[in-house]
Every structure is written in structure tokens, then in C-alpha cells.
Amino acid sequence: MTTPDTAPNFDKLRIVLVETSHPGNIGAAARAMKNMGLTRLVLVNPQAKAWPAREAVAMAASALDVLDGVVVAPTLEAAIAGCHLVIGTSARLRNMPVQLLDPVAAAARIEGVRATQDVALVFGREISGLSNEELHLCHYHVHIPVNPDYTSLNLAAAVMVLCYELRKAALQAGPVLAASALDWDQLPATVAELDRYLAHLEQVLIQIEFLDPNNPRQLLRRLRRLYQRIQPDRMEVNILRGILTATETALAKREQRNT
């Protein structure tokens, strides 16, 4: 892709939750999906007797459209029948390993085919995850790197992490928002503007006898480094210079009263 994808289309990607015990987790998963722009949710044999369950609705907040679109399937095979790519979440390494991806790699794999292929991302039961049989139905496994001393992820938290990586992968076609100064409300000061400020500061520091004009080096260097690091914008430099001018005026006023 060459243009930023600000509203990625995840229509061919389904999130599959297998035998979820707590409807509240389904609702929270639906909310996480919608936060990240996903909409298709498939439930394999959910354990709540009635569907949609009340707790699911409560936890879904305003993601009720995701719940309304839920498809219920009797088995994982049925849930993924039309898919080209199936990735299953795994909390631990198994004795017959399938290619194991981290969330970033899984998202990249999905991003590469999202527009053209049907994809399923499968999450297991709250307590026991996916069975070995179910994991064998997956092309890849994905493992969220957790604290080895506490690996029990909440289901909706796991859905959140993977949907977040999916969205990130989709948005990365566009500009990454790393420490962006794009939305700053003012232009940064130029080097010359900052230099004028530093020269003004030096004068005032001499006036208030904070700076010995015969030995200014180390202090002025430190102040220059400080204000260069800050990269003040124009309005900020104007404020800083205004403070210096006000200091000079206040000093002069007291001086004049003297004469």
C-alpha cells in the first residue's frame, strides 16, 4: 500500500471464540474488536444457555452491533470452513509445534492477505485454551509474550492485544505517529531566534549578578544546552523574552526611584 489506510477494512477477518464460559468476556471481546475496527465475531458452542446473554451486552458497552452480527457455530471446523488462513492463540508451546508467531508477526501475516483472503483468528477457552486437535486446524499459532510467572491472560485482554496489533499493522502503511510534532500549534523558533534569547538572557544574568562576565563559559553552555533541548516554539520564546524585558523594567523602575 502506498497511501495511509486510516479506516482499514477487516470485513474478511473473523474473530473466533471457542467454548467461552463467561458471556461478559464475549461482550468485552466485542468491545475490544470494535475499538480496533473489527466487526465479525464467531462463537463456537458458547457455554451460556441463552444467546445473546445479558452480561455480554453489559460488557460490550456500545459495541452492540458486533454482538448483533454474531454467528454461532457448533464446531471450530464449521467456524473456519471458508477460511484461507487460520491462526490460533496458544498460551504455551506444544509437543508438536506449528509455526509459532508473536503478535506482531501474526498481524503482519494477516495484513498481507487481509484484502483478498478470508482469515480466522481463533481464541480458546478461558481456562484451558485450545485443544491440541483444534490447534492442529490452524496454519500458525500466535503467542502473546507474557510474564512466565503469570501466563493466565483474560480472554478479552488477549483479543485486545491481537486486534491492536492488527490495527497497527494496517495503519503502518501510513505515517507512524512517533513523537510527532505535526499537530503542534506553533512553529518552532529558529536558531537565530533562540540565539537572540540566549544573548538577552546573558545580559540580564549579568545585570542581576548571577553571571560573572569574566568567566561565563560553563553556565552559558549549560543554559544553551537546556534551551536547545527544549526546542521552544515561537510563542514560548516570546514569553521567555518577555520575562527578561519585565525583569529589566522592574530593575530600572527601582533604580529610577532611587535617583
Place this chain on the structure above:
Amino acid sequence: MTTPDTAPNFDKLRIVLVETSHPGNIGAAARAMKNMGLTRLVLVNPQAKAWPAREAVAMAASALDVLDGVVVAPTLEAAIAGCHLVIGTSARLRNMPVQLLDPVAAAARIEGVRATQDVALVFGREISGLSNEELHLCHYHVHIPVNPDYTSLNLAAAVMVLCYELRKAALQAGPVLAASALDWDQLPATVAELDRYLAHLEQVLIQIEFLDPNNPRQLLRRLRRLYQRIQPDRMEVNILRGILTATETALAKREQRNT
């Protein structure tokens, strides 16, 4: 670091939750933290009458040690007083922008100083997030890239995403240093030290009639933002305060000559 950090130490990093309404969210946040290896949780004025609340314990699953270690603070200022770096979560852009990071950049920023500096990652209220006043106390804002049509993130989901990025950043063999403080010759000033400087600055600005004490808001905010961005080290704060003291002395000297 040259070797992978398989059990990153997050002892100097605190997660701060401001005025959380639902104790269940606190429990779920504690669980997410422990999943990612974090342990220090600070609650600012939690809304549940009794603490620890029952729902928090239920949602924490086995992360009870995190709940047991909770510190409750009356205000955000108190919660972050000893910190060198404060990053606040923001759901939207504000009219006076602070440097905005995405979660990856925020995690990289924290990773660069995690071993040596006290850091706070601050999350706001479920409905309304952090107030403008609270956001002004932060050096950076971090924004999770969400579906613009549905930006309402569950609190624990937001904690999960950021803790996950922190763990990822720590597990990367060569952490990316966004703005390294490693080679700096001085520790950065704490929040409290900078606050004392800003209070002193305010006094002097009133004295030199640059600041109208009846209408200080916008100017003081801009100055706070400026000096937070700079993250001055201790020696620099001492220099800045020395300038203020010298200004006062110079003013007083001229005043005295007058009498």
C-alpha cells in the same frame, strides 16, 4: 543492554489510575499488569467506598499480590511527586498539545530510563479520562490508535495495551532509545523539584509584573509545558532557581537603596 532481558524489572515504574469508578476495572488492570510483569499500582481517589473492593478481587484472578501492594493517593500530584518521567493517556488531542506518543514510542521512551528513573504511566477515569489540569502534569501524552468511530476503550484494555508494549520494548535485545538519558551526567529533576521551581518562578513573575496574579492560567500552563518538555536535570533546576533568587536579590537591593 546487549543481552535480551527475559525478566524485565519494572520496579521503578508505577501504573496510576485516577478516580476509577468500577473496582472490577482495577482488578482487571492489576491482572493485565501482572501478565506483563508489572507490579506497582497507585490509585488516586478510587470511587469505591471500601478498598480493596470485592469486584476488584474477583477480576484480578491470581494477581492479588498486585492488589495487596496498592498505594492509594489523594491526588495525582501526590501520586507522581517522586517521579522523573510522567506519561498520561489521552483519548483525544487537546487545544494545547503536549508531545504526543503512540504506545510503541511511549514504551521506548520508558524503556530508555526504566532502570534508573521513577516513571508513572497515568490512566484517567472510565468516562472522562484525565482532566486538562491532570494532563498538564504529564511530560508526554500517549494515545492508543483506535477506530475513530468507537474510541471508548475499556480501562483495563488500555492498561493491557500499554503494559504489553512495555514488555515488548523490554524484551527486545537492543532497546530503542527514543531520547536516551543514559549518558546524561545528572539525574533529571523530580516532579516535586520542578514544581518548586515553577512556584518560585510564579512569585518572581508577579514581582516583576509580568504575570497578573488574578489571571495566571494560560501563561503558567505554557511555562509548565515548556519546562516539563525540557525535563531539566537537577543541576539545571538549581541554575534556574539560582537565577530567580538573583533576580529577587537584585530587585531588593534597588528597593533598599530607595529607603
